[in-house]
Amino acid sequence: MEGRRVETNALDPAVLGAVLDGTWAAARRRGRETAADPRAHLPAEGTLEELRAATTAAVSLVSDSGLTRLPLPESMGGRNTHAEYVAGFEEFVTASPSLQIKAGVQFGLFAGAIQHLGNEEQHAKWLDDAVSGRLLGCFAMTEIGHGSDVAELGTTATYEPETGEFSLHTPFRAATKEYIGNAARDGRAAVVFAQLVTRGVNHGVHALVVPIRDEDGTPLPGVTVEDDGKKGGLLGVDNGRLAFDAVRVPRENLLTRYGAVAADGEYSSPIESPGRRFFTMLGTLVQGRVSLDGAAVVAQKLALDIAVRYAGQRRQFASASPVEETRLLDYQRHQRRLMPLLAEAYAHGLAHETLLHSFEAVFSGEDDSDEARQVLETQAAGFKALSTRAALDTIQECREACGGAGFMAENRLVGLHADLDVYATFEGDNTVLLQLVGKRLLQDYAAEFKDIDFGGAARFLGAQAAEHTLYRTGLANVGRAIGDLVTAPVKEKRIRSGKVQEALLADRVETMVAGLAQALRPAAKMSTADGAALFNRHQNELVEAAIAYVELLKWRSLNAEMHRLEDAGRAPAEAKALRRIRDLYGLTLIQRHLSWHLMYGRMPMARARLIDETVNRLCAKLAADAQELVAAFGYGPQQRRAPIAEDAESIRQAEAREYYRRARAQADWPVDEKELRRRAEKRG
Amino acid sequence: MEGRRVETNALDPAVLGAVLDGTWAAARRRGRETAADPRAHLPAEGTLEELRAATTAAVSLVSDSGLTRLPLPESMGGRNTHAEYVAGFEEFVTASPSLQIKAGVQFGLFAGAIQHLGNEEQHAKWLDDAVSGRLLGCFAMTEIGHGSDVAELGTTATYEPETGEFSLHTPFRAATKEYIGNAARDGRAAVVFAQLVTRGVNHGVHALVVPIRDEDGTPLPGVTVEDDGKKGGLLGVDNGRLAFDAVRVPRENLLTRYGAVAADGEYSSPIESPGRRFFTMLGTLVQGRVSLDGAAVVAQKLALDIAVRYAGQRRQFASASPVEETRLLDYQRHQRRLMPLLAEAYAHGLAHETLLHSFEAVFSGEDDSDEARQVLETQAAGFKALSTRAALDTIQECREACGGAGFMAENRLVGLHADLDVYATFEGDNTVLLQLVGKRLLQDYAAEFKDIDFGGAARFLGAQAAEHTLYRTGLANVGRAIGDLVTAPVKEKRIRSGKVQEALLADRVETMVAGLAQALRPAAKMSTADGAALFNRHQNELVEAAIAYVELLKWRSLNAEMHRLEDAGRAPAEAKALRRIRDLYGLTLIQRHLSWHLMYGRMPMARARLIDETVNRLCAKLAADAQELVAAFGYGPQQRRAPIAEDAESIRQAEAREYYRRARAQADWPVDEKELRRRAEKRG
Structure with a gap:
């Protein structure tokens, strides 16, 4: 049967x-x-x-x-x-x-x-x-004094032709390498980034392979290791500090792809411009950001998997039925807390897939043009900034949605938050990364921004761009049809139209960038200090424009996959669910920036008022499918390892229900005082 | 001198x-x-x-x-x-x-x-x-199966006149007391909440003092203790589970203020209605929420103290000056990240002071009327929900604003977040508390909501209200003058007018509550199930209305203290700063809900566009005073205990600057390759 x-x-x-x-x-x-x-x-x-x-x-x-x-x-x-x-x-x-x-x-x-x-x-x-992991190593870039501003590192590697060696040196405390993974305990070698000096010229930051411990684990002469001790999370990683006191490093240990020193001390590089050389070198290290973007998505999925499974079982407060309490996931507020995050996880996951394709094309050599590299770097910076933020927000919401049980270490949510926390600021501080994206948008918008030195964080970004040929982000003209789309009567169906969503999201980016460009144009004729001040007065807008752009890109990835599934026609129910996810993600973004859309006349008031209601309905529909939507993440009990996500709660509830069922059947089961009073009133 | x-x-x-x-x-x-x-x-x-x-x-x-x-x-x-x-x-x-x-x-x-x-x-x-701490005890209310819904606890205390004792019993696994502080290790006794049964009648939840361990710490017969083990934070607290197998408790151990059992088993209570009795009993326990509200404010201040001090020292990226990098706190985005939180900490701190006064009046007996108790309970619920959320968001933002240093355990921010995390869901889950506030608003708005059983979480709230005489939240009519205020030309000065801010905040609450009341009115004539469903379709709005109301109350506390300082006239500079804080807090709230104010025609578009610019300016002004504003919290190094908040960073920077100053003076200091190229180009 x-x-x-x-x-x-x-x-x-x-x-x-x-x-x-x-x-x-x-x-x-x-x-x-x-x-x-x-x-x-x-x-x-x-x-x-x-x-x-x-x-x-x-x-x-x-x-x-x-x-x-x-x-x-x-x-x-x-x-x-x-x-x-x-x-x-x-x-x-x-x-x-x-x-x-x-x-x-x-x-x-x-x-x-x-x-x-x-x-x-x-x-x-x-x-x-x-x-193979036989040689455990560190990546020693960050210093106490300089994290985001890598060009200003203080460590020096000075070539001495008489010995054929570099002398690696930490000239002051702030130049100590800091937060270096594998440094406190395991690393035997390190790739150390230092200012390369030869023949009296500083050629900028280069990387050298430096042995730091002998086979027994004793630090080598001149190498000082300090343990960072306890961190807020990632307790399994032995972060530490490395300082070098005139440590001798063979000339052959300089990694030479972008700069080499001959035995006589002559420097050579395939890239003439020092700035372009520096940013090309950093560009090869983009993989860290790519994988953090993906790792953040995995964490986001894991947290939602746990919270949605728990919310599907856990009951609290009797509602429609007097004997059965209501499931958490059936409460509207609970749906509003979790379903937009679920839609976001889908969007970020599919956007990450887009990023992986960009990454693969560049690194496999299939397309390692400057343009492809720039697109990759911009995507990696922007996607990582938003996905690490989203992971933290999601884990936290999931933790709270699981109540006290969510606070138990065995259910993993607080540990995930503590571990993921630093993803927001390492491999590129999110705020710095978003400025990089914002600057890119500006430079695409108007060529004149290519060469401006805005000072501050902008200087870094400006220098980077100036060294690159610029390619367009493909933003222009995308929102042109917006007037037609929005002034037409926008019923609920229209709000759920992908064209309307894309037009609203894209138009916002373009308008913000155009506004910024106009505001910043005078900087070209200002002193560095005045230009920097003007730039700083618009820094927040620049970051917000970058966020808007990345949101658009993520929405597009989700939208494209939705259309692919729809067009294939083989799975109509799943395609319909994916359309709801796309709409919920799009409408959540539009709602988040709704005052902007209203202030700039992009949406009629009456239509804007419908959005919240539409979001409610989408959340309810997705909640009904939520167990399958998280099952699609592909994790089982061995990946989740959170007892509340499995069936302990259901089993306990069944036991309690059975107890009450039997108890009520007994003649001596105590009657409620409330019930007695009700009966007395009736008689009264 | x-x-x-x-x-x-x-x-x-x-x-x-x-x-x-x-x-x-x-x-x-x-x-x-x-x-x-x-x-x-x-x-x-x-x-x-x-x-x-x-x-x-x-x-x-x-x-x-x-x-x-x-x-x-x-x-x-x-x-x-x-x-x-x-x-x-x-x-x-x-x-x-x-x-x-x-x-x-x-x-x-x-x-x-x-x-x-x-x-x-x-x-x-x-x-x-x-x-005196000689008798260490637990507060055993929450069970695995019921946290927020206390009325449905499963533990029973059945009186047996033949022995003059209660039999305390955990009838099924879900009725096990859970997350009980002091249970796993230290507690010798517990106040246990259980369904009180005597003479075949269940009189509802009452509290008994129950010995759980002997002097050596061995659990007493019938008491099973389990250790909750590792939690996400609060590792110093020994939370555990308590289960009772027909444990004998003397009749005299029932805490009798709201219900007593005579030797022969006769039950008596000063409060006739079981519902009113239950909520009165719970009301006496409001102190937990009051102190969590204050504790959250302390944590928020502490995090800001650390992050603002660090941001005042830490420099990254050269800006206006080629030799001196820019302080983090001088970056607009950094100001926008921290200053609104600083203003919020002031608002929450002063709102907490209001709450303490309500609390003192009721508990000292100065005014323990039903009205005063209800105001206290509503304030405590709403303030605690927003301040615990704000503390977590603030600590997280501060952690990220301190970069990698913020992730080190020694700088306390991640530990504070992990510890405070559970404040959002214990002593009343924030979502449940906000519904309580929302329901209160509805009932104030229209008497007909007093007796409706909406089902679900609302049933709890409904029952509570029905047992109370209702007093008005004092909301009505407060926003009446809004039309006049806003339709007048609102220049920047006007946006910063306290009257405009209050009118906007208050009008939003009133409009939301009125809308909800209209939408929910049909529930009165519906079946329980349909009424519950209708209520659930508006649950999110109800919670949002509650948040809006609490924000208004907090703004008013801040505003009142600002006027008091201004009126005293002795400290004009500080009063001016407090006015900026009030404006930044008010405008941040208005900006957060700006689409609502626009959709409901409360603000002209052109004026709305000025808000962001005003917020930028207020943030810059407050950043200039930020060190004094956090010093006002009254903490020294012994309370902060975060190395990055003290002067290590400044000292390291001074050392690095001195190194470069001397180095540049040396004849053999390496010249930058970039500089050489510039010179070559000039010679060109």
Whole structure:
């Protein structure tokens, strides 16, 4: 006899899962399976040393999975597939963000820097040991005094032709390398970024491979290591400080792709302009941002998976029925708390897939034009800034939506928040990244902004842009039809029109950028100080314009995948759900900036008032499908590992219900005083 | 020779500090001083057992401070001053939120329940041991199955006249007491809330004092204790689960203020209606919410103190000057991130002072009318919901504004977030509390809502209201003059008018409530199920209306204190700063809901566009005074204990500057490749 499905028209999570998992689904599955290995999970409690040791031990699971070898050239046994590696690697967040970051330092940053900045001999010398995890290494860029402003690092590497060595030096305390993963405990070597000096000339920041500990783990002469101690999260990662006192480094340890020093001290580089050279070098390190974007999406999904499953079981307060309490997920407010975040997770996940494609094209060599690189860098900066913010907000909302149970460490939500917290400020502080995106928009809008030095953070961004040929963000003219679309009567159906949503989102970006350009134009004729001050008076608008642009890009990724599924025609129910997700994401963005759309006459008042009602209805419809929508994330109990997400709550409720059912049947079951009074009143 | 002040017109933090510290300033100072004692600080690292032991040891510092005795009646050596105790007690958050909560369980909840629910003999028997910390106790209300819906607790206390004892019983797993502070390790007794059954009648939830462990700490027969283990924060608090298997409790242990059982089993109560009795009993426990509101404000201030001090020192990216980088606090975006939160902290702090006055009036007996109690309960619910949310958002923004340094445990921000996290859902889940406020607004608006059973969460609220005589929230007519105010030409000065701000905020509440009332009116004639469904379709609006109302109340508290300082006329500079704070708080609220004000025609478009610019200017002005504005919080290094808030960063910068100054003076200082190229181009 065939089992009857209780809910007809239930969505098939596999269909939506295939959409979300995208091109590198197999790598994702491999990542998830490896992440399910109990050895990859941090102990629930322990000293810093115990947590670090467990994390270090788990790093080999990542290399054993075979993922870390994928990006290597074929000559070294790799497949030159970069997105494939990143897609699988991101899933390690489900095991433990500490493991993801520790492995990211080792394979993405340390090995990645050797691969992307080194020559073939250097690859042969270090790369195999690095990707296999035999040589544990650090990525020593940030200093106490300079995080975001990398060009101003204080560490120096001065070439001495008489010995054929560099002298690596930390000239003052603020130049100490800080927050360096693998530094406090495990690292035997480090890729150190320093001002390269030879023949009395400072050629700017370059990277060198520097041994920092002997095989026993004792710091080498001249290397001072300090432990950062306890952090707010990522307790399995041994962050620390590194300082160098005239440490000798062989000339051959300078990673030479963008700058080499001959034995006699002569400097050479394939890129003449020092600025362009610097930004090209940094550009090769974009993988860190790409994978943080994906990791943030994984964390966001995981939190929603837990909270939605709990909200589907947990009941509180009797409602329509006197004997059965109402499920949390049936409360409108609960739907309004979780469903827009669920839609956002879909949008961010699909936007990340777009980013992975940009990344793969550039790094596989399929299209590593300047234009492709710039698009990639802009996407990576903007997407990472919004997805890490969204992950934190989502985890927090999910934690609160689970009440006291959400605060228990075993249910993982608070730990996820603590671990993900720093994603908002490392690999590029989100505020700095958004300015980078905003500046890019300005420069696209008007060529005259190319060469302006605005001062401040803008100087960094300005310099970067000035060194690049500029390519358009493809924004112009996209919102042209807006007047027609919006002045036509906008019924609910029209508000849910994708064309209207896109027009509103795109027009806002364009109008904001045009306004900024006009306001900032006088800066071209000002002194640096005045220009900087003018720029600063519009800094907030610039960041907001960047956010608006990234939101548009994310919406477009979601919209494109929705149309693909609709056009394929094979899964109408899932396509319909994805359309609701697209609409909820779009309308949430439009509602968030509704005063703007109103102030600039983009939306009639009467129509604007319908949005909230439409959002309510979309939330209710998605809540009805919510269990399938989170099942599509592809996680099982071994990735979630949160007791409240499984069925303990349902089982307890069933036990309580059964108790009351039996009790009521007993003759001596106490009657409520309230009931007695009601009866007395009736008699009265 | 007298030192010259570098900045003239600097604000005097003492003046603003006196405003913030309010009526119970002396108690606050005592709290802060005690909290500065190193014994009150948790070790940086340690096992759960070590952190718990340290916290337990520190509890005696709280009682030794003399604060915990203040609320006792004069006959027991107290002063019957309740707000004085709470004001001092809140400051223990600066020592450690674990200590604040552990002490709150002991003195506020355990001792408080005995005081407010017990009779004089019971006071004589337990209260002195409780307030001195000799008898460590739990407050066992919440169960796994029922947190917010206290009326539905499963635990039973059945009176047996043959033995003169109650039999306390946990009938099923979901009825296990859960998240109970002091349960896992320290508690010797517990105030247990259970359904009181005697002579075959269930009289609803009552509280009993129940011994749970012997002097050695072994659980007593029939008492099962489980440890909640690691939580997301508050690691010093030993939360656990308590289950009872027919545990014998003497009749005299029932706290009898609102319900007693005679030896023969006859039940009696001074309050006839079971519903009214229940809510009156719960009402006496409002102190928990009052002190969480204040504790959240303390945490918010502490986070801002740290982040503003750091932002005043930390520099990144050269701007106007080529040799000196720009301070974080001089960046507009940084100002926009921190200054509205600073204004909010002032508003929430002064609103809390209002709440303390309501609390003092009721609990001292000065005015314990039903009306005063209802106002107190509504304020406590609403203020706590917004201040705990604000604390979390502020701590997170401050953490990110401090970059990587903000993520180090030693700088406390991540720890504060983890600890404060649960404040959003305990002592009343914020969403449930806001519904309570919203329901109150509805019932004030129209008497017909008094008796409707809306079902769901509303049933609880409805029942509560039905048992009370209703008093008006004082909202009606407050926004009447709005048309005149806003249709007059609103220049910037007008937007900064307090009357305009109040009118906009108040009118929004009234319009929302009126709209809700109209939408919900048909519920009166519906079945319970249909009424519940209708109510649920407007739940989100109800919560939003409640938030709007609480924002108005908080704005009014700030506004009143500002006028008091202005009217006193003795501190014009500080009064001017407080006016800016009031305006920034008011405009931030208006801007947050700007689309509403526009959609409902409350503000002309052209004027609305000026708000953002005004906010920018207010932020810049407040940033210039920010160091004094946080100094007014009254914390020193011993309360902050965050290295980045002190002068390490300035010292490092001075060292680096000195290094570069000397280096540039040397003949062999390397020249930049960029500079060489510029020179070459010039020679060209």
